[in-house]
Amino acid sequence: DSGVTQTPKHLITATGQRVTLRCSPRSGDLSVYWYQQSLDQGLQFLIQYYNGEERAKGNILERFSAQQFPDLHSELNLSSLELGDSALYFCASRAIENYGYTFGSGTRLTVV
Amino acid sequence: DQQVKQNSPSLSVQEGRISILNCDYTNSMFDYFLWYKKYPAEGPTFLISISSIKDKNEDGRFTVFLNKSAKHLSLHIVPSQPGDSAVYFCAASSSNFGNEKLTFGTGTRLTIIP
Numbered sequence: 001d002s003g004v005t006q007t008p009k010h011l012i013t014a015t016g017q018r019v020t021l022r023c024s025p026r027s028g029d030l031s032v033y034w035y036q037q038s039l040d041q042g043l044q045f046l047i048q049y050y051n052g053e054e055r056a057k058g059n060i061l062e063r064f065s066a067q068q069f070p071d072l073h074s075e076l077n078l079s080s081l082e083l084g085d086s087a088l089y090f091c092a093s094r095a096i097e098n099y100g101y102t103f104g105s106g107t108r109l110t111v112v
Numbered sequence: 113d114q115q116v117k118q119n120s121p122s123l124s125v126q127e128g129r130i131s132i133l134n135c136d137y138t139n140s141m142f143d144y145f146l147w148y149k150k151y152p153a154e155g156p157t158f159l160i161s162i163s164s165i166k167d168k169n170e171d172g173r174f175t176v177f178l179n180k181s182a183k184h185l186s187l188h189i190v191p192s193q194p195g196d197s198a199v200y201f202c203a204a205s206s207s208n209f210g211n212e213k214l215t216f217g218t219g220t221r222l223t224i225i226p
Contacts, residue, residue: 002155002157004155006155033213033214035216041218042114042116042118042201042216042217042218042219043156043201043203043216044216045213045214045215045216048213056213058213090155090156092155100146100158100161101158101214102158103148103155103156103157104155105153105154105155106154106155
C-alpha cells in the first residue's frame with residue numbers, strides 16, 4: 001500500500017457520460033498530480049493541485065476538470081466521454097521536500 | 113513534443129546478466145531525473161534518482177548514469193532477477209520552472225528470462 005488511495009479501481013461507462021475519479025493523497029502530502037496513461041503511451045500529465053489550489057496544467061481536455069478539497073483529497077471529473085478517453089488514470093502525491101511522487105494504483109476507465 | 117524519450121519499447125535479458133535501460137531528453141532545463149518501475153495493475157513506484165550535479169548514483173543493484181552533454185541517462189541493473197520484469201519509466205523535472213511536474217517517457221518493458 002503506497003498510501004495514495006484511488007477509487008474506483010475499474011469503471012466502465014458509455015460514451016457521452018460523466019464520471020468522477022477520486023484520490024486521497026498520502027497523509028501530510030499537500031500536492032496532488034493527475035496523470036493519464038493510454039495504451040502503449042507514457043504517463044501524460046493532466047493537472048496538479050497544491051493545498052487546494054491549481055498549480056500547473058498539462059494536456060488536460062476542456063471536458064476534464066479537477067479540484068482538491070480542504071481535506072486534500074482530489075477528484076478528477078471527466079465529461080462527455082469518448083472512446084479515446086479509455087485509459088488508466090493515476091493520481092500521485094508528493095511531500096514538499098522530495099522530488100519523487102508516490103502513485104496510487106490507478107483507475108482503469110473503459111468507455112464503450 | 114516528447115521531451116523525454118525511451119526509444120526501446122522492450123528489452124529481454126537473461127537472469128544474472130546486466131540490464132541497461134536508456135533514456136534521452138531534449139529540454140536542457142531538466143535538472144533532476146528519476147526512474148520508476150511499474151508492475152501490471154499497480155501504480156509506478158520510485159526506484160532511483162539523480163541530480164544534474166552528479167553523473168552517477170548507485171543503490172544496491174541499481175545504478176543510474178547521467179551524461180548531461182549528450183542529454184542521456186541510463187539505468188543499469190546488475191545482476192538482473194526475475195522480479196525485475198516490469199515496465200520502467202524515465203522521468204525528468206526542472207526546478208527552474210517553479211513547479212514539480214514530472215515529465216515521463218513512454219516506458220521500456222523489461223523481461224528477465226530465467
